[in-house]
Amino acid sequence: MTDTQLAIIILAAGQGTRMKSALPKVLHPIAGRPLVSHVLSTARDLEAGYIRVVLRHERDRVAEAIDDGGPDLEIVDQDDIPGTGRAVEVALQQLPVGFGGDVLVLSGDVPLLRAGELAELLQTHRTSGAAATLLSARMTDPTGYGRVVRGGDGSVERIVEQQDATPDEAAIDEINAGVYVFRATQLRAQIGGLDTANAQGERYLTDVIALLRRAGEAVAAATAPDPRVALGVNDRVQLAEAAGILNERIVRRWQREGVTVTDPATTWIDETVTLAPDVTILPNTQLLRATAVATGATIGPDTTLTDCEVGEDAVVRRTEANLAVIGARVAVGPFAHLRPGTVLAADVKLGAFVETKNAQVGEGTKVPHFIYLGDAEVGVGANIGAGTITANYDGVNKHRTVVGDYAKTGAHNVFVAPVRIGDGAYTGAGTVVRKDVPPGALALLAAPQRNIEGWVGRSRPGTAAAEAAERANEGGQEEED
Ligand code: UD1
């Protein structure tokens, strides 16, 4: 049910200077999605009446990334006045004039908070009746965060930013998570009073706390039991830390759903992945984007699957695959590279050093050793010989190779596309197939082998090879005698 008395403002207008990146900070991904998307989907879970996302730096790029089509979502453009306080001020102007409910402010770079924790913060706020309730956390290393300054009676007096803190204030280990609930009316009354008399010359939202206190309002703080949820991402060290914490959560969730993960520390699973019970994931494996794995399958070790579908009881070892469909009971790898458009039907075997691209392989077919299949269609029950290459590219266009059902092609073939090898056809070892092979035919491209007797002895006298040949020939003569 929509909470019409709740508005959520997500702050995402900053550049993220400390990231030193061409990509806006809030678009840096963790678990496969931009930081700000994590914040937005958490916000969505709260079913607020209004969501406002404040943008400025690379506005269109960020707007495109967060557009989820929700009718309650509106983008607010911050002007050239900098600071989190100014961001909230412009967002407030985009709420209905009469809105008198609560305003939950979230930071686009604080991605690990969950809806439950925010609902609790809101609950605390609503029961205490304070004008503002902020989320705080006790950090072993509070460096970089705003510190919560409390008075003698323990009440929150103000927040001081790292750059503006005295040594005593900097020693405070209670930090401001950058997440607050305000009563809209009291917030509106104070936000215009912010100034830029601080180290960064910005209108700090954090200064609203002192303004509220000065106006005689009560301010409450809820301390997060686990400080890790308050992690803010300002640089790449914190980005990796946030990614690690989120990944640990995702891995544990799947473990509890019946997935075996032998080495959580080296297993990376995007939030968008789906896994069935009794999947096994071996060390050094990344499951990314829309990858889905069916029950009984084993993935890894050393495997990266991006947007892949893996069928029941399939085994995928030491493989890189992207946009590939791997059927039930298929065996892939080790050392295979499956590129987009690969579709392997049930019971296919794809062995070592095989690369496929836009290739459909029929049920039970074997593609076992050192093979490139590009723009190819192979029927059921076929066997492709070791070392075979589809020559699919003529330098301008790509062409298809079709291999029929139960065909058996020889080792070290080249299929020069477009070409068709019929059902039940065979090809000899070393064949360069340039012409279609009719069903049931054997294609050969065999120049007669010529042996020049004694060539090594004459042309490479004294070498180990010549000596070995001589010994072998003498042995042969003795037997003949
Ligand atoms: C802010 C808080 C700090 C808190 C920390 C928690 C202020 C002044 N400081 O510091 O007390 O401990 O978050 O992580 O609020 N943004 C805008 N418009 C702006 C500036 C920033 O929308 O003009 C957005 C940023 O894109 C970002 C968020 O606000 O998503 C926070 O900004 P950031 O510069 O990262 O603030 P911190 O220095 O981390």
Ligand code: CA
């Ligand atoms: Ca920050």
